[in-house]
Amino acid sequence: MNKDVIVQLKNIVKIYGGHAVLKRVSFDLRAGEVHCVVGENGAGKSTLIKILSGAVVPEEGEIYVLGKRLRALTPRLAINLGISTVYQDAELVDSLTVAENIFLGSEKLSSFPIVIDKKKQNQEARYILQKLGVDLDPDLVVEDLSAAQRQIVQIAKALFRKAKVIIFDEPTSSLGMEETKALMKIIQNLKMQGIGIIYISHYLREIFEIGDRVTILKDGENMGTYDINEIDIETVVKKMVGRDVALFFQRKPIKLGEVQVQIRNLSKDNIVKNVSFDVKSGEIFGIGGLVGSGRTELVSLIFGIKKPDSGEIIIRGKKVRIRSPMDAIRNGICFVPEDRKKYAMFLGRNVVENAVVVINELLKQYLLRLRQEIKLTADLIKKLSIVVSSKDQLIEELSGGNQQKVIAGRWLLNSEAVLYIFDEPTKGVDIGAREQIYELMLELAERGKSIIMVSSDMPELLSMSDRIGIMRKGEMVEILENKGLKEEELLKYFIGV
Amino acid sequence: MMEKASNEVLPRVRRTFFKSQWFFLLIAEVVLAIITGTINPRFFTLSNITNIIEQIAVLGILASGMTVLIISGEIDISVGANVGLVSCVIAMMIKNDVNYLWVVITAVTLAVFNSFLVGASSLAFKAPSFIVSLGFLSVFRGTAYAITKGVFQTIYGKFEALGLTRIGKVIPLSFLIGIIIYFFIYFILKYTKFGRHIYSVGSNPMAAFLSGISVSRTKLMAFLLNGVLIGIAAMILLSRIGAAQPTTGSGMELKAIGAVVIGGTPLSGGKGNILGTFLGVLLMGIISNSLNMLRVNPYFQEVVFGIFIVASLAVSAFGTYFRKSE
Numbered sequence: 001m002n003k004d005v006i007v008q009l010k011n012i013v014k015i016y017g018g019h020a021v022l023k024r025v026s027f028d029l030r031a032g033e034v035h036c037v038v039g040e041n042g043a044g045k046s047t048l049i050k051i052l053s054g055a056v057v058p059e060e061g062e063i064y065v066l067g068k069r070l071r072a073l074t075p076r077l078a079i080n081l082g083i084s085t086v087y088q089d090a091e092l093v094d095s096l097t098v099a100e101n102i103f104l105g106s107e108k109l110s111s112f113p114i115v116i117d118k119k120k121q122n123q124e125a126r127y128i129l130q131k132l133g134v135d136l137d138p139d140l141v142v143e144d145l146s147a148a149q150r151q152i153v154q155i156a157k158a159l160f161r162k163a164k165v166i167i168f169d170e171p172t173s174s175l176g177m178e179e180t181k182a183l184m185k186i187i188q189n190l191k192m193q194g195i196g197i198i199y200i201s202h203y204l205r206e207i208f209e210i211g212d213r214v215t216i217l218k219d220g221e222n223m224g225t226y227d228i229n230e231i232d233i234e235t236v237v238k239k240m241v242g243r244d245v246a247l248f249f250q251r252k253p254i255k256l257g258e259v260q261v262q263i264r265n266l267s268k269d270n271i272v273k274n275v276s277f278d279v280k281s282g283e284i285f286g287i288g289g290l291v292g293s294g295r296t297e298l299v300s301l302i303f304g305i306k307k308p309d310s311g312e313i314i315i316r317g318k319k320v321r322i323r324s325p326m327d328a329i330r331n332g333i334c335f336v337p338e339d340r341k342k343y344a345m346f347l348g349r350n351v352v353e354n355a356v357v358v359i360n361e362l363l364k365q366y367l368l369r370l371r372q373e374i375k376l377t378a379d380l381i382k383k384l385s386i387v388v389s390s391k392d393q394l395i396e397e398l399s400g401g402n403q404q405k406v407i408a409g410r411w412l413l414n415s416e417a418v419l420y421i422f423d424e425p426t427k428g429v430d431i432g433a434r435e436q437i438y439e440l441m442l443e444l445a446e447r448g449k450s451i452i453m454v455s456s457d458m459p460e461l462l463s464m465s466d467r468i469g470i471m472r473k474g475e476m477v478e479i480l481e482n483k484g485l486k487e488e489e490l491l492k493y494f495i496g497v
Numbered sequence: 498m499m500e501k502a503s504n505e506v507l508p509r510v511r512r513t514f515f516k517s518q519w520f521f522l523l524i525a526e527v528v529l530a531i532i533t534g535t536i537n538p539r540f541f542t543l544s545n546i547t548n549i550i551e552q553i554a555v556l557g558i559l560a561s562g563m564t565v566l567i568i569s570g571e572i573d574i575s576v577g578a579n580v581g582l583v584s585c586v587i588a589m590m591i592k593n594d595v596n597y598l599w600v601v602i603t604a605v606t607l608a609v610f611n612s613f614l615v616g617a618s619s620l621a622f623k624a625p626s627f628i629v630s631l632g633f634l635s636v637f638r639g640t641a642y643a644i645t646k647g648v649f650q651t652i653y654g655k656f657e658a659l660g661l662t663r664i665g666k667v668i669p670l671s672f673l674i675g676i677i678i679y680f681f682i683y684f685i686l687k688y689t690k691f692g693r694h695i696y697s698v699g700s701n702p703m704a705a706f707l708s709g710i711s712v713s714r715t716k717l718m719a720f721l722l723n724g725v726l727i728g729i730a731a732m733i734l735l736s737r738i739g740a741a742q743p744t745t746g747s748g749m750e751l752k753a754i755g756a757v758v759i760g761g762t763p764l765s766g767g768k769g770n771i772l773g774t775f776l777g778v779l780l781m782g783i784i785s786n787s788l789n790m791l792r793v794n795p796y797f798q799e800v801v802f803g804i805f806i807v808a809s810l811a812v813s814a815f816g817t818y819f820r821k822s823e
Contacts, residue, residue: 305707326709335707343707346700348768357697361709366690410708 004030005067006164006196007052007083012061014047014220021047022058023220029165029196034187036199036207036228039217040240040458045200048217049167052198053085054078066164084158085167086151092142099125099138102157128156133189134182148179155186166190167198172206184210202290204233204495216240233497234488241458241487249438249463256466257281260450261419263302266311271297273474275311279419279450284441286465286482287454290494294474295454296338299421302452303335304328315418329361332418334411338427338454344407347396351388352377354395354406359413380409384440401436408440420444421452426460438464458487472496518761521812522776526783533787540790547667551737553782554671557775558730559753560760561675561682562723564774567757568686569719570699570766571619575630576727576753578637579611580746583731585641588650588741597656601732608728609721611637616720620713641743651740660737671733678726683771685722695719700767755802756781759809780805 007029014022022044029035039045050056051063054073063070065081073081092101099121108124110117125138134152142153151171158166168187172180187197187210201207207214208228216223216239223239261279266272272294279285287295301308304322313320320331328335337343346354355377360368374391381388384405388398395403404425411420422441426434441464445451455461461468462485470478470493478493534540559576566573587604591597615633619626662670686692694715697705702712735741760777762769784805788798 303707324709324711325707326711329709337707342703344701344704346697346704346767348700349696353693353696357693357705357708357710360690360693363690368688368690368693370688 006031008064010062012051012058014056014058021220025222027215029198031196032191032194033212034191034197034199034210036211036214037217038207038214038236038240043217044220045217049085049169052083052167079161082162082164084161084163085169086154086171087169092150092153094143096142097138098136098140098142098153101142101153102160128159132156132186148175163195165196169200172201172203204236205497208233237488237491241491249435251442251464254282254445256283257448260316262314264312264314266301266308268297268301268306268308271474272301275476277469277476277479279452281448281450282445283466284445284451284453284464286461286468287452287471288461288468288490288494289471293471295471296423298471299423299452299454303333303421329358332416334414334417335421336408336411336425338424340404340407345395345403348394350392350394351406352391355380355410358410362414376413384409404437408437417449419450423454424456425453458490462487470494519773519776522780526780529783529787533790537790547669549782549786550672551669553778554669554675555730555734556752556756556781557675557778558678558726559749560756560774560778561678561771562726563753564757564762564769564771565682565695566719566723567762567764568699568766568769569695569716571626571716571719573615573626573630573723574750575615575634575637576750577746577748578634579608579727580731580734580749581743582637582641583608583728584735584741584745585645585650585743588652588735591652591656592650604732605725605728608731609724612720612724612727616717620716638743645743649740649742656736660733679771679775686771691718696767752781755806759806
């Protein structure tokens with residue numbers, strides 16, 4: 001075995017609920033190298049990290065740390081062996097100072113027991129930070145720090161624990177350009193000190209900037225480990241997505257009508273910047289982009305969840321004022337949110353109440369029409385083939401796919417609707433129900449509705465959309481006709497290469 | 498035809514009868530009545546039963562309002578202090594021979610205003626209503642002390658009709674008002690859009706907002722409705738007792754909350770019904786009366802009340818536990 005290798009994984013298998021998320025993956029890390037791991041969402045990157053940080057125990061495979069074979073890691077053992085992870089949302093105690101966070105769990109005590117020697121801690125923290133080449137006051141409260149500074153605190157903490165391996169999980173996703181540059185410098189610095197670095201990022205450019213080797217994961221399999229100078233971005237992207245075409249949903253074409261919805265110069269803070277686009281009747285307009293690119297924020301402006309700083313929404317040629325979801329609903333906008341449990345389901349209430357909630361809001365009268373409600377729900381159940389046992393069945397007693405159908409169905413009852421917004425329509429939905437949701441979207445399009453679909457799932461975007469708007473750092477940088485578009489090209493637009 | 502079709506798709510299956518909390522409540526009430534009745538046969542006399550239903554009228558009205566509030570995901574523990582303040586103010590008005598019409602208007606307006614303060618501050622400051630109402634409890638009670646200077650306000654022989662009238666010499670008017678209010682709340686919760694909103698904002702405020710429901714308006718309305726009922730309860734209470742002091746009504750909010758919880762409405766909101774609350778209030782009335790009938794030390798009665806609330810929570814907790822393990 002190579003003497004430099006500090007961590008080695010051999011033939012790791014991890015199974016979640018009958019589904020293998022890592023299939024015989026091998027991986028090794030040498031001292032003083034930056035080893036990047038890339039792959040799409042769900043490729044198994046986070047599971048790999050979790051195994052290394054001891055949060056998850058693999059079903060099969062061997063783990064070697066510093067040449068010693070281990071059955072499994074625990075979080076404590078991982079830290080003791082010198083493996084630290086820097087998460088994107090820093091795991092720090094907000095109300096404590098930088099130094100206190102660095103020494104958390106192993107405080108420096110003064111000669112009088114139980115009392116922390118603050119001065120000594122600050123001194124040592126300052127020394128560690130200096131070695132990192134950053135200027136940060138150890139007496140600052142973490143709450144007041146920027147995202148980049150928080151990461152530095154985490155790195156300092158890892159160094160204090162004599163880390164030999166530092167794992168970076170999407171470290172730059174919340175950083176600006178300058179901060180990213182600064183972080184790259186720090187990573188170079190760590191590398192010089194002989195620390196092994198595992199670097200996970202969506203931004204392939206960074207990987208080619210600082211990486212020594214890259215491992216590509218796809219659907220839980222290792223597609224190969226390469227020296228960074230023997231591979232190029234094109235090949236990496238191809239290996240990341242190279243997917244079976246059969247998984248694509250084959251949709252039927254629908255004739256497009258007039259422009260029905262116009263979004264003009266929509267802006268909010270620095271999250272959504274000057275976004276404009278049109279959607280025709282019968283059109284499915286996909287919105288793609290990386291996590292944090294402002295997709296969800298954009299649709300929340302259209303639906304009135306947040307108020308835009310500027311911009312207009314024009315529906316059927318008429319400028320509409322949308323200041324709340326109620327305004328949006330009255331103007332024929334529907335929104336099927338991403339996390340149905342959090343944003344859509346009324347737990348403890350029955351299927352009928354969950355189905356008719358929106359249509360009831362459009363009624364002018366004060367009294368409910370209980371008979372009508374049951375009839376509407378029954379029609380919906382038949383139409384979407386929802387499996388429900390009785391009128392009084394609670395929403396949480398249905399399966400995930402059926403829940404999603406009831407939630408989507410809630411908006412179908414409004415026949416006056418013009419625009420449907422689907423945010424991640426099939427996230428957490430099994431394959432059977434997924435197709436039914438696609439059919440439903442197509443039926444809406446056929447009836448002349450406009451559809452905006454936000455999705456992280458690239459096959460979904462490519463198989464369903466007529467056009468795809470690409471969001472990057474809050475801007476809609478490109479609107480592509482979905483004709484012969486490939487996943488690789490799409491991903492390149494997302495990343496901006 | 499259509500009607501029939503929808504019945505086929507959505508059959509109406511009643512939740513198993515004895516799985517619901519109100520069934521346990523009914524059993525507990527019958528058992529308690531039989532035990533007390535056997536030891537002290539006076540329990541089953543008409544005058545005693547009239548006595549029980551008269552005693553629970555005020556609590557029932559307060560518990561009805563509290564049910565709506567708790568289902569909406571809020572709570573108000575200043576209810577007792579609100580009752581105290583309102584009774585003191587109207588007692589002073591009655592003493593000074595103000596027209597009863599003005600008395601009634603003042604009672605309801607003041608109670609609604611107080612509830613508005615609690616609800617509006619809680620919603621505006623995005624603070625839990627438990628804490629906000631704890632603050633206002635002090636404000637209301639303090640105001641009552643200030644305006645009465647701590648003096649007992651008695652209204653000899655005035656304003657008696659509301660609390661002491663018995664229809665056909667048997668049924669107390671106050672009980673009848675209580676029953677009308679139960680039906681009124683039942684109607685609101687089951688048949689009105691507002692009632693559906695109450696359940697929605699209690700179950701999932703974010704989902705309610707995204708469905709076009711105004712969450713704060715709904716919650717504020719629940720507070721105001723509670724205020725109206727507090728005003729009515731304060732008048733009945735004053736009329737029955739014939740006197741008011743700043744501590745009047747203190748502790749009533751806890752009994753009301755207890756009755757609601759015993760009736761199967763969880764404090765987390767989004768669930769519950771008024772039938773449960775009615776039975777919860779009735780249980781409280783029977784317990785209180787039984788303890789008197791059995792000559793239990795009055796100090797000890799408080800202890801028994803507390804134990805009953807905890808026990809009922811345990812029963813409902815076990816209920817959910819067993820349903821999950823199935």
